[in-house]
Structure formats: structure tokens, C-alpha cells
Amino acid sequence: MKILKTAIILAVAVNISLQAVMSQVTVLQNWSNVYHGTSSDQQNFEYPVETGSDARRILVVAVTSVVAKNGSMTASISYGGQILSHARGDMGKTDTKQHSAIYYLDEAGLDAATDSNLSFTIGGNFIRSIDVWAAVFDQVRQAEPIKSSSNYNSLTSLVADFSFPTALTVKAYHQAVEVISTVNNVKNKPSVITYAPEWAEIAERTSTYSVGMSSFSIRNACALRAVPLSEISDASPTSVNPSASVSMTAVSLNYDYPPPPTIPASNLIFSNVTSNSFTISWTPGNGTHRLVLVKAGSAVDDSPADGSAYTASASFGNGSQIGSWNYVVYNGIGNNVNVTNLDGNTTYHVSVFEFSGPIGMQDYLTVNPATGSQLTLNETAQFGDYRSKISGNWSSPTTWETYDGSAWIEASAAPSSANGIITIRTDHTVSLDVNVTADQLLVETSAHLNVNQGMTLTINDEADEVDMLVRGSISNSGSISAVGLLSFAEGSEYLHNSDGGSVPPADWNAASLCLIQGVVNSAPAGLGQTFGNFTWNCPAQQITTPVNTDMTVQGDFRLVSSGTGSFAITNDNNSRTLSISGNYYQEGGILDFNAGSTSTAVSSYLYVAGNFSFNGGKITETSLGKGTVVFNGGGNIQMYSDKGTLSNTIDFRVDNGSWLQMGTGETPSYIKGTKGSFTLSEAATLGITDPYGITKSSTSSVGGNIKTKSLRTFSEQANYVYNGSGSQITGDGLPATVNSFVIENAGLVVSLSSAVNATEAFSIGAGSKANLGFFTHSTTYLVLGGAGQQPGSYGHTNSPATFKNDTYFDDAMGIVNNNISDGTWLGITTEWNEASNWIGGIPTGSSVVLIKSTVPNQPLIAGPITALADSVTIDQSASLTIGPQGSATFASLINNGTVNLKSDASGTASLILDSYTDNGAENIELFLTGGQAGDEAYRWHYISVPVTPSVPAAIFEAHTKDLAQFVEGNYEGISDEGWIASDGYNYATGTYGEPFSNLVLGKGYDYYSDTDYTFSFGGTLNTSGLENIPLAYSATEPGSENYGFNLLGNPFTSGLSWDVIVNLPDYPLNTSKAVYFTKDNIQYTYANGVGTPEGASGHIPPMQGFFVKTSASGNVFKIPLQAREHNSTPRYKGSGETMALIRLSLTGTGGSDEMIVRFDNNAKEGIDYDFDAIKLNFRSGFPSITSLNGKVNMIINGLPFPETPVEIPLCVIPGSNAPGKLTISNCQIVGLEDYIVLLSDKLINKTINLRTTGDYSFDAPEGPEYGRFVLTVKKADQGEKIPAIREDKFMIYNAMDLINIKTIADEWDGLSGTVRLLSITGMPLSIHRDCLFSKDSPIQIGEPDKPGIYLLEIISGEKRFTAKVVVK
Secondary structure, eight states: OOOOOOOOOOOOOOOOOOOOOOSSOOOEEEEEEEEEOOOOSSSSEEOOOOOOTSSEEHHHHHHHHEEEOOOOEEEEEETTTEEEEEEOTTTTTOOOEEEEEEEEEOHHHHHHOOOSEEEEOOOOOEEEEEEEEEEEEEBBOOOSOEEEEEEEEEETEEEEEEEOOOEEOOOOTEEEEEEEEEEEESTTTOOOOEETTTTEEEEEEEHHHEEEEEEEEEEEEEEEEEEOSOOEEOOOEEEEEEEEEEEEEEEEEBBBBOOOOOOOEEEEEEEEESOOOEEEEOOSSSSSSSEEEEEESOOOOOOOOOOOOOOOBBBBTSEEEETEEEEEEEEEESSSEEEEEOOOOOOOEEEEEESSTTTOOOHHHHHHEEEEEEEOOOOOOOOOOOEESSSTTOOOGEEEEEOOSSSEESSSSSSTSSSSOOOEOOOEEEEOOOEEEESEEEOTOOOOEEOOTOOOOOOEOOOOSSSSESSSSSEESSEEEESSOOOOOOOOEEEEEEESOOOOEEEOOTTTTTOOOOOOSSSOOOSSSSSEEEEEETTTTTSSEOSSSSSSSSSOOEEEETTSSSSEESSSSSOEEEEHHHHHHEEEEEESSSSSOTTTTOOEEEEESSSSOOOEEEEOOOOOEEEEEEEETTTTTEEEEOSSSEEEEEEEOOTTOOOOBBBBBSOOOOSSOHHHHHHOOTTOOOOOOSSOOSSSOOOOOTSSSEESSSSSEETTTSSSEEESSSOOOOOOSSOSEEEEEEHHHSSSSSEEESSEEEEEEEEOTTEEEOOOOEEEEEOOOOOEETTEOEEEEEOOTTTTOOOEOOTTTSHHHEEEOOOTTTTTTOSSSSTTGGGGGGGSOOOOOOOOEESSSEEEEEEEEOOOEEEEEEEEEEEETTEEEEEETOOOEEEEEESEEEEOOOTTTTTEEEEEEEEEESSSSSEEEEEEEOTTTTTOOEEEEEEEEEEEHHHEEEHHHHEEEEEEEEEEGSSSSTTTEEEEESBBTTEEEEEEEEOOOOHHHHHHEEEOSSSOOOEOOOOOOOOOOEEEEEOOOOSSSSSSSOOOEEEEOOOOSSSEEEHHOOOOOOOTTTTTEEEEEEEEEEHHHHHHHHEEEOOOEEOOOOOOOOEESSSSSSSSSOOOGEEOOOOOOSSSOOOOOOEEEEEEEETTEEEEEEEEEHHHHEOOOOOTTTOOEEEEOOTTSEEEEEEETTOOOEEEEEEOOOOSSSEEEHHHHHHHHOOOOEEEEEEEEESOOTTTEEEEETTTTTTETTTTTEEEEEEEOOOOOOEEEEEEEEEEETTOOOOOOSSSEEEEEETEEEEEEEETTTTTTTOEEEEEOOOOOOEEEEEEEEEOSSSSSSSEEEESOOOOEEEEEEETTTTTEEEEEEOO
């Protein structure tokens, strides 16, 4: 499937982010172009204004316009109903085509605005261009916001240089802004603006128009001036090329000096404390800035002086010193600083001072600064370690300190490899003035090591994993011999200043930098490495420097200068590759693909995954071979710029799935000057911006964006995006059949030069329009303004189309036939189960579904209806989301976009798949509750993952340290035994062992946190059953009570039916059919239709872990595909079938527990793998109740129906909250109507009938009680009468072969519910739902055919009534 990528470039705006300082006018929202067009109609745009100071803001709107004939223009501008004031401009001039003006609205106007609608009407005759720009500034004096203004207009003259006739006055800390409009008579060549010193362009727009045989080019732009520190006079001398008619307007915004601070900083907090650093944070006062002083050993004893500026350094001791030893570590507008260069086991004192005002006018609040102190951790250094004391030469002992085992002392000699760790500290520069051999060398962040010319640094290879780690920088003018491992960390720099020499082999972080800047006549060795960022800047270079091996750059590659020489990929007659994962920047110099002899005909390759900013210099090859530039960004838009020169034979190729964008509509870019070819591969995308589109062979001005001199190959399976800013034609290079055809030109019309068949999509964006000519076009998916369309033909009103649409189609006779297929998602809303969102209605199990990205909304399966489809394909950039209560069953899913499986407290998404193709991304959520230690809601969860190959444990470790796996052989009946945390911590012994780093398919894990959290991870969705899961059993003899517990995990993105698993014909022998799990730190158990606590079932939810117990070695467990099911179980809830059972609970102040004794004629009296479940002791400190089968604690004890009285001893454990009261309660007795159920307390010789006395309370014992309590079950005819069924709720009687149920109790009158007729063993015989319980009329159900004793169960919500019925 060839996929259309939907991110469409309309324009690229350069956004300069200025530092948010309050001691000058600040840019709150920089210039943005809110309108680019020609309409004189009223325009309305949403333009929310940021809060900022909320007192000193000003909205500035700049207008530029060009008309075809000299004449004035008008402008009416409002914001939220408030009229903007005119600051300066020439809109009223009648003797000019070009106009510019600036308008503003102050804080009072912004406060009075009723909404955020920016509305304007720009009027005039023969309008050819209008640009409206908006920006917001802060800290502006409201009484006089505009301090100075100027305007210049060349009228009808074409000028190359110009300036304001009256210079603009810009006072200290004021902000000057400028807008320029230019128009020339050169076709398709807007004038390039060169700004005056200190001015910087923020954004621009270009356009063209024609009058008769004449053509004109327009460039409009906005700029900002650097804020001066003293008053200046600026005429803004500016130039344009080519010459143009110009209008230029500027204003200076008046700085509002802030008042002195009155509220000091507060709430000083220390964090991230180590032996040599800590972080200080505070709550700011009402100043604009803060200054932080730190002093070691005693309190800060001096204050900053008004009007004084201080230099801050977060490296303690390197900033300005105020008084004695009070060092400035921070000076800025923030609320925290990380301070380094500290000593261990030392108390540091801190004061934070508020101040306001610009440089030279600082006003400090020195009363009641925020203060505090912090003791650093004990020193981690060992005897013989070295660190820099000051900047200096390596050989000088005064540069160093050494650790004597208890303190840092002055060194008596320079360090070497014979010493311990050698650290060059932050902000220190150490110069290598002698040859040095070192090991365990650390260059801290912002620290510098200079290897002087003629000197050699040898890095020894000792036992350390890394022998030299650089976080700061190395400047190499000598040589570095890396015998050991040299590693450059994130943000580090290597500066190669040598002519020749060698770049040392190293491990380069992707965010590190290798800068080559010393080459003159000798090429450096060592370039065949995998670098982070790489820059070549050698202005004195005189030679060709070849790499002659493959070279990889993980970040950006930058060629600044190669002097009179060149940087060559190869010159040794071998094909080489330069691979760049980031951007390619060339500002100058020569990149030579092949500088070998002229008889060599090899090709070298430049792979680029980011932007290709070719802004200067030359790219060439100087052999008989060629070079090939390959764009392989994999879907990220790769911007191409072309201000440099291409020569000789350079091929260009856009790889499968990549997108090459040829500049912007305002500034198109071109591949030109090369004798090579151009190839747009299958599934690649080309962004086309030239008015003439793409052509087969033309290299003239009408040749389009691609002007290579050799073959141009435009694949029929590629995507073509026309996103210029003026009228475009597609050009004869566009194939007759394409994968996707897209128009995103919000300027004018794109005219199709021939018929187009878009096999994937034909898309016209909002504001764009297509001229279909006289051709009949076709597509399988027509998108207009982001919305998919119904089948049929489309075109202009004057066309023969079925669907006529003048918004997206220009006046032409051509049509587009939309041959969209059933099952295509239209996305009118997000709801999957809404017929209007689909072609052909809601999908069924036989539907072929296609989810496109070019629609308003992506689908959401929210439930409760299960979504069905035979196959589902998700396009690239499209998505499918299944909500927490949603479910879906698909035969196959091809994911080229994103699958989102959501989870929250209500449940977890469920997805059943037979086949999954993973070409995209997955976002799988798992919501887990939290709780507090010691609380009954202490939230341990058994979890699993449904993806391959694995999920990093780090995803969970970022939120909790309590992520554990279970080791079967370590558990011997004690609660913490068997659990090993991901960091290796053994919960039972408190020691550390083998950690684990990944969660794998089919295995369960234990998780805890004290807060609720939703985790998110990805991976390939599993669609295979697990056939061979080995069950561990470590005991030497079969049948051990404590061994054989295996923590497994649901491997699917759906639920599991435990009953399906245990009823497999090859279910392993000697393996219990009980399943164990946890919810809210309570052990839940289910076996053969019975679960405890009440409500537990065999429906296992997605991503649930569970225990299986085997009693012999060598068993293999299966989790088959047929066990998959959709269940809405949020972390394992459900309801079991009614069976003959006794359910008892034990309740105390520390929590509760529950057990079951069940009866079935197929059960055995000993340990029974079909009916029994052994108690898992994983819940220490809480009350526990079990029955005893021999010496084994049973949570579910299956027994045959007793013919003679049976005594079942109980085990009661009080938990950690004794002493106190405990209560044994009858939660449920069902299916035992012919039996007496007694509870005996042997300690005090007391017996109660659990039918008539539901609760029994007693003083909690100090420890476990084995056999004190006994449960006796015996038939009624064995000496004791069954208590009569109380008929105070219902009257139940037989008549006319019917069972009649008449309501007596008020509490049941008027309720509705269910009546179930059961056999004496609890098997359902008939179920009657939606019964109305009423005193006025009885409920009647049919009698069973056979005589006997039956059970009648009446249920309404939480209410339950059970009675015995005799049928004669």
C-alpha cells in the first residue's frame, strides 16, 4: 500500500525567540502573517493574546500592500471590537503602488476586547498583494506606547539602497519594529532585502502578478531591531536586489521601567543533593529578576549594591564575589539553579535577592531575602583522586587538588595514570603543556582540556568501562592516543585544531560535536567513525581532504568552509558513503563526492534523513564517476534549499517513504546545474512549489522545481503535493497515474496539465482550488477540505459533474470520478458505530476497512458494541483508537499509522486479531490503581504485556521501584519470598541479586505504586498462542504445598477465558485448575466455576498476570488462541455460577479475607486439582481464614456431598492488628438446603448454626489458630432439623404444575429482578429475567418434570433470597 503523508507545508516562518527578560520591551508573540491575499473584503482571524504581564501589553499590526496602479489604500482594523490606532504609515499616498503602515492596541483595549477576533478590511483599487502581520509586546509604557516613528516611500522610483529621511530614535531598552514592502518588474524574482545592522527579519511573504505583457515580483517582510542599552539614532540603511519600489515603516516601542520590588523571594528548597552539587529552587517575589548568593561554612553576610551588575556562574566560586566569599551563582528571571563545584560534607548557605530594572539601574530588595542552608553528601572521592582547583597548566601542581582519604588538599605534583580519578571541574580550563598518560579522566560540563601543539595525551586502557569521559570540551592542537575507551557525552565538544593529525577513535553521543577547524595542508585521519554532530570549518585549507572510508553522523553535518580546497568523500577509487541522520548544512566550501583520478568511474553516496540546507558553496565530483544524494527521512518532511552551486554529475534520489519539500511557495527551491538524474521512488513524496510544477526535461525558467540535465524519473506509485503560494500548473512531468495527488496551495489555482488517476487519494485542501481542464480524472478517495467524499463525479458548476462544487474547483469542464470503495472511513465524527462515517455503512465481519489520514476525525471504538471487520488497514499518519470499554475483532490489521489501546479505571481496551502487520506505532495504555502501605487498598497488581519483543522495565521504574518478577524456587510459604525487583532487590532477604530490564510475553509481573497511574508503551501486537510455557517445580518430591507456583501473563490484547484453558484435552497433569491473581492487594482465586472473594470469575482481562500451580516437574502450559474473549473486566472482576458452597469471611480492624468450601459429587476428599485452590500467602499483616485439607491451607476446598457428618477444621490468622475483635461471617450458603451447617469454637466449646446466626465474633488470638474453629456439615436427618425457611419475604407454593411466588415484604414490593430454578447441586434449570415482584400478583414458573428437592433463587440488585421447593 502506498501511503499519503498528510503534513502539508504551506509556508515556513522564521521565528526568532528572544530571551524573556523584563528589563526591556519584550516580545510576547513574535510576528506572524495572519493574512496573505488580494481580497478587499473583511477578514476575520482568531488571534489569542498571551497573558504576559497583563498590564503593559500592546498588540501591533503591520500592513503591507501593492496595487497595480498608483493609488491610495484604506485600512480598518479591530480586535475584539476595539479599534486599533494608527501609528505611522503611507496608506493614504496616491502616487505609489506600494504601501506600509503600523497600527496598535494598548492594554486597555486588550482588556476591553470581547473576544480574540482580529478583524480588518484593506481597501483600494487594483489590489495585487496584501499582507497583514500581528505581534504582541510586553513591558510597554501605556501612557506613551510609541516613542518614535519613521516612514520612507520611493514612490515610483526603483531603488537599490534607501533609509529613513528622519532617523528613528530608539532609547535604551526600547524595541524598534519595522515593516517593508517591495515590488520590482522582474518576473518570479522578488527582491532580496539586506537589512541595516542590528535589524533581523522575522517573517516574509512573496507573490507575483502580471499587467499586460509585464510581470512584477513582490516581497513583504517584518523585522525587529536589537534592543540597545543606550539611546541611538537609526536611519535603518537598507538595500534590495534587484532594485525595487519600496515602502518602509518603523516605530520604537516605549519601555516601561518596572517598579522596585517589594515582595522578597520565599520557600527556598534544596533537591538533587550530591557530594558536589545541589539544586536550589524558590518562589519568586515581585521583582523582574533574582540574584542568588552562596557561601560555604557560614551564612551569607553581604548584599548586592543598587546599580551594580554581577556575573553569575552555577559553578560555585567562579561567579562574581560580593564581600568575602559570597559567590553569585544565578542572575536571571527563573526560579531554580543547579549549583556545581561544591565540596562534600560541607554546609552551604544561600540567599536569594529580588531586583528590577535594566543594566545600570538595578534596584535590589535586600530586606528579608529567602535564605537556607544545605549539607552536601559525604565525599565519594578515594585516596589518590585528583581534581582541578583552578584553570592552569597540567604540569603545575597549583592547578590541582588531591584527596588524602579525608579531605581535598593542595597537590604536590601533577596527576598521571598512576593516580585515581582525575577530574577537570566545571568552568576550569587545563592546558596540556607536557606529554601525559592518564586513565579515569573526567572533563565535566563546561570544563575544557586543551592539548597544546606538540603535546600528546595518551589514554590508557585500564579495567574501567570508560577510560576518559568528556562532558565539556577538548581542544586538540597536538595529538591524542586513545588506547583506552574515550567517550563524548551529550553536549560535549571535540575541537580539532591540528593541521593533519588524527581524530581519536571514540564513542560519540548523538548530541556531541566534532569540529574540524585546523586543516591547512594535511588531511586528518580518523574520520571514518560514527559521530554525533560534525562540522568542517577550515578557511585556511589549501588541499582536498578525503575521508576514504564510510562515515556516519548521528546528528547534523555542517560544511562551513574548506578554504581553497575541498572536503571529499573519496579519492581512492572506492565507492564510499556519508550517512547523516540529521540535517545537512552547507554554508560554504566544496563537497566533492569523488576527487579521484579522472580515469576512476565510481559513485559515492550522501544519505540525508533531515533537511538539506544548501545555502552556499559547491557540491561536485571531479572524476569520471558521480555522486548520489539520497533523501531517506522516512516520512519526515525534508526541506531543500538551493543557494549553493551544483556541478558535474550529481544524482538525486528520494527513497521509498521519504518526503522532499522543494522550499516554500514564497521561496521555491530548485535542483539545477547538475548533469545527473533525479528519481522520485515508489511511495516517496515530492512537495512542488514552482509555478510550473515539474517537467520531463526542461531546464529553462519554466522547467519547474527539478532541472537536472539527465533523466528525471517520477514514479507512478509516488505522492505529489502542489503547495506553492501562487497559481501553479502541474507540468508534463506529472505521471498520468500517481499514488496520491494533493493540492495545498492557499494562494491561487492549480491547473492540471493532463488527466490524473490517483490510485490512493485526490486531495484539495481548504482554501485551495483545482482547474481540471477538459480532462476526466479519477481516484479511489476524493478529499475536499480534509473531508472524504461520497462516490460520484465532482467538478465546477459548469462541468457535467454529479456533485458541483465551486469552492474547490475552478471554472472548467473537467471532472474527478470518485471511485471510493465500501469500508472507507470518512471521519465526519469519531464514532466507529455511526453509519454516516463510512462508505457502505458500519463494517461487518466481512468488511475490508481502510482508515485514511486525510479526514477530519480518526475513528474511536468506544463500546459497548464490539467493532467487526475482516481486514483493517490504517494509513500512515492515520490512527485507530479503542476506548477503555471498547472492543474489536478483526481477522487482520495492517498498521501503517498508530493503534491506540486506552485504559482507565473503567476498564482496558480489548482487541482480538488473527494477523497483525506492524509498519507503524502502538500506544498501549495500562491503568493501575495506587494505595498506601498498611492500607487495605495497598495496590499490588499482577500485570503482563501483550507485545513483542518486550517492554522496557524502565517505563514502570520511572514511576515506581516496586516492579518485581516471581522466582518459583524461592517461595516457601512466606509472603515476601520469591519476589525479585527489577533492580535485583530480594524482598525477603533485603539483598540484591540479578536484575531484569524487560517485561516479556507470557510472563507475569508484580507492580505497586502509592498513586494511580496510566502507563503507555509500544511493540508489535501478539497474535500467536503460547504453546510451550514450561512450568517450574523445584521440590524434590511431587505434591509440595509451597512449590510449583508460576506467575504467567495474558499474552493478548484481549481477555482470556480460564475455563477454556483448563478444559483443553492436553491440560497438564498434576496441575491445579485454579487461577490466582490480585486486586487491591486482595488474593482472588477461581476454580471450576467458583471464585473468592465473591464476584471473582475465570474471565481474565487484558494485561493481567496470574498464578498457576503445578505439583510435578516437566509440565508445559498452553495459552491458546481459542481462549481469547472480550470481557469488560477492570483488573479482574466478574461473577461466578451458583454452586453448592459455603462462603465464610473473616473481618477485623486490619481488613478481611474470604474462603470457600464447595461440594460436588465429582470432587475428592484429598487435594483435588480440579476443584481445590491452595492459599497463597502473599498478603502479610492482614487477617486470613482458610480451611485445612490435611495440613494444607485451602482457599477453595472441594469436597463430595457428605453422606455422614464431616468436620472441616479452619485456620484463622489474626494479622498484624491484633489484639482486637475478629468476626467470622456466613457470606453465602447455597445448594445445601438438606444440610445443617455449624461453626464450632473448640476453645470455649461453643457452636452456632450458621443459617440462623450469621456472625460469630471473638477476641483476636496472638497468633495463628489451627483447628480451634471447625465447620461441620451434616444431613438434616442425622439428628438435627433444618431451620424452617422464613416466609416473611415471599410466600412460595405449588399449584397446577406451577411454582407460585408471592411477594410479602415491603422491601421487595415493586422491585424487578431474576428468578432462577436450580437443582439441589446448584445447576441452573431455568432462568426468568425482568420479573416484577409485587404484593398484588404472584410470579409463576413451571415445575420441573421430575419430582425432588429444588432450589429457588430470587435476585434483585444486591438483594438475594434462596428457598427450597419440593416437587412431588
